[in-house]
Amino acid sequence: MNRYNCFDVIFNNHIAQIILNRPEKRNSMTTDFWNEFPEIISKINEDGDIRVIILSSTGPHFCSGLDLSLFQSDLLKINQEQQSKPILLTNYIEILQKALNILQDSRIPVIAAIQGACIGGGLDLVCASDIRLGTKDCHFSILETKLGLVADIGTFPRLVKLIPDGLVRELAFTGRNFNSEEAKLSGFLNDVYPNQKNMLKAAFELAKEISANSPTVVYGCKEAIKFSRDHTTEEGLNWIKMWNSSMFN
Known part of the structure; x- marks a missing residue:
């Protein structure tokens, strides 16, 4: 598989591990991310040998969401086109949505292994996964609310099917942090581990158990x-x- 700017991809015994590899930027979602991620998932889907995907990251935080400098730059370009602004903005959002839809629609089960902060677009990413494991220090946030935006890449259509409606509303209206204990109690996280090493070990054990089936x-x-x-x-x-x-x- 090709080399990527935002990811490392490792194959081993029917398991593909996709690793976000920009810890110095808290694994934020840049233009490269949005171009590379759907390509990686598509290629893995075409590989008949892969039976499970583990989605993980490097550094203390899983993902800080959409790169704000990218968003501001893209929004500035769109704002300059007054007549076509609504269409351009709609198309822009749709591109981001489709990049994560491909994960949910993958034929292969996806295990997300989450440490530290998982906010904004990072939350959208793990909501599109099948199984979510977290470290004790992991936390989530619909940060878009505090930035003056309505989350639009996939949070609400997916999160309302994963945790109670009232909790989704509280998290959306406040933009507050949602910690690992609360996430486990609500059913959002399948399990919580003391550190990333233990979590990844559990993720691979679970992946091996799944991959043993047809x-x-x-x-x-x-x-x-x-x-x-x-x-x-x-x-x-x-x-x-x-x-x-x-x-x-």
């Missing part, structure tokens, strides 16, 4: 869960019935 069955489970979450019980049962029937055809 990748087709795991993919079917992922799709069935996603479909059932957004439909009635009857519709979910019908979907699963058709999936299994087609598998044995």
